[in-house]
Amino acid sequence: MHPRSKLSQAQREQAVELFEQGYGARAVANRLGVKRGQVRRLEGRFRLHGRLCLVSKPTRKQYSFDTKMEILRRHKAGETKSDLAEEFGLSSPDLISHWVWEANKDGIDALRPKPKGRPQG
Structure with a gap:
């Protein structure tokens, strides 16, 4: 669960x-x-x-910026979230909604991978 x-x-x-x-x-x-x-x-x-x-998955899958942009482009063109989630192997169609929300809130750069670890300096 x-x-x-x-x-x-x-x-x-x-x-x-x-x-x-x-x-x-x-x-x-x-x-x-x-x-x-x-x-x-x-x-x-x-x-x-x-x-x-x-069944819960052991790890969270990460998607490249290009993959996210392709999914969002196709969603904006009218393809359903369910069809895209199935094609790209997403865990849930709600993930696309989250990406749309992030992009609208903070811009496209919000979808880029976040740096790992502690900041240098």
């Missing part, structure tokens, strides 16, 4: 079972008695990865 997830492991497993039966995020949230946004994020990952959305 993701450390920041507000859903318990049992709730996540129940949600995935309901997604497999064809229920959407609203119906699953109502049945589990949780907020729709929490279930909607899980549903997005379920649509990309199936049952593997229940």
